Amino acid sequence: MSGQHTTELVVFVALFLVVSGMGFVAAKWRRPKDIESLHEWGLGGRNFGTWITWFLVGGDLYTAYTFVAVPALVFGAGALGFYALPYTVVVYPLVFLVLARMWSVSHVHGFVTPADFVRARFGSPTLALVIAITGIVATMPYIALQLVGIEAVLKAMGITGHLPIIIAFAILAAYTYQSGLRAPALIAFVKDTLIYIVILAAVIYIPAKLGGWGSIFDAAAEKFAKTPAPGDGILLNANNQLQYITLAFGSALALFLYPHSLTGVLASKNRNVIKRNMSALPAYSFLLGLIALLGFMAIAAGVKPIVNPETGKGDNNTVVPVLFDQMFPDWFTGVAYAAIGIGALVPAAIMSIAAANLFTRNIYREYLNKQATDAQEAKVSKLVSLVVKVGAVLCILLLDPQFSIDLQLIGGVVILQTLPSVALGLYTRWFHKGGLIAGWATGLAAGMWMLYLIPNPANGKLHFGGSAFPLANFGFDTKATLYAGVIALTVNLVVAALATLIFRAAKVADGEDATSRGDYFADEGDPKVKDLDLSGAH
Amino acid sequence: MSSPETGQERGDRSPWNWLLFVPIVLPLLTFLFNSDEPRVAGFPLFYWLQLAFIVVGVVCTTIVYRMTK
Structure with missing residues (x-):
């Protein structure tokens, strides 16, 4: 616990190297005839079964940042931070039917990205471009945030400086380039197994050491009672209940609009794999609920966040790593840190693949090279996935990490604006393509304006301080806030x-709809779906 | 796995789908669980009931999956 973290570091590095090796070998796993197409490199052959999909999508949605930031929020604000639980309970029944439709129509037409779908459905390359750029903009800071997760762990091991992160990301970039979606799919097994072991150990072992769950909640209640902030506590109050509800629901609506979540869904082999996963993925929600409670354990254990030398303030993102360091024997802390670190690699790989696919399909192929072959598409995507990762590293090196967190907050609001085109588009063709573009632009402007107005008294920021918009700004006589x-x-x-x-x-002329009703229900084995020859034409 | 009914109009309509609304609405009704008592194994109601909603979600989506596949 003093300055000695050698054991932790050895375990961390060893596990990290094993996983990196798996990333490179993954190119040979379920070996394709030819990996040089987006269906192979970017979607793993579109042939993943229930188990792989479960690990892949789970490994994708529950990121290192989640493991670090959700307990940090609970540590700082209490009950409000627990919104992450209802959020992930609501999301699966919400998208149960939507994703099955998205799978079918994508397989019939060979779509790789949500913008591909929008292009065909509304016959508008412009609308597709807007959706693609929105997706890329929302995904970039998310990738950068994965680095924040790794950094929190490194800080707790007493490692400062940016070199280790650059090395970690260089390795990640190399095996993603080589293996495509197969790399994170294979690594996800290790990542999730480690996370399950660590969290189950944590929720059994730590409460036993701290005198039981009852005293953990009591310690948290006591801490919040002493702070001057009105919004915190182990229960919600009159002013943040609406925020809790809208944040959970809004986040659930946004989750599968992120291009990287759809990547995992489109890689599955039939509709039943998706539906089965909608009932199996909540196993992760249970884990997430327990992870959130690590924030209260940190309070009860008297954890002090590591002070950031640049700002002189405690960094709440370090509370979980510090808690592990205080509670666990060194070797197991190393395992826990590796779980968080590897937890960053899986989503970072999938996100960069998703962003690269968007660029390739909806910008490169649409505007730069209309006759692009499959091999050219795969080549461009591979290169763009590298560019995206360099961009993410630069974000962390050049900008205040707080800025990435702000961007991520903005990203959630931004990606929600694609809902009418992408999600409602699966159900209705009623909207005019121009109407969707107008709605997107106004929604985006309104979102930015609201986020700009929200201050954060806790760190003295005047703008982009959170996502809780006070209804008082609309002239209502209330302290209540909405997402x-x-x-x-x-x-x-x-x-x-x-x-x-x-x-x-x-x-005004509307676009042509290239899809037909039956496309939305086609399943594996249908002649339509078989038409999608993975090696070739679409 | 559903048998491919080639050329036939298919859809995803089913009365069972209504069941999906239960786990969508229940976790958003804060008045149901925004309370400390009764505690279970030290967990305030707010925390244990919301964790229990996961089970509701799994049961409902599983039933819908089984009944509509």
């Missing part, structure tokens, strides 16, 4: 509907 994303989405939907009516009345 800004949900308000922005409402604006988006209203404008999209009104603009659609106006464009119709003005007889």
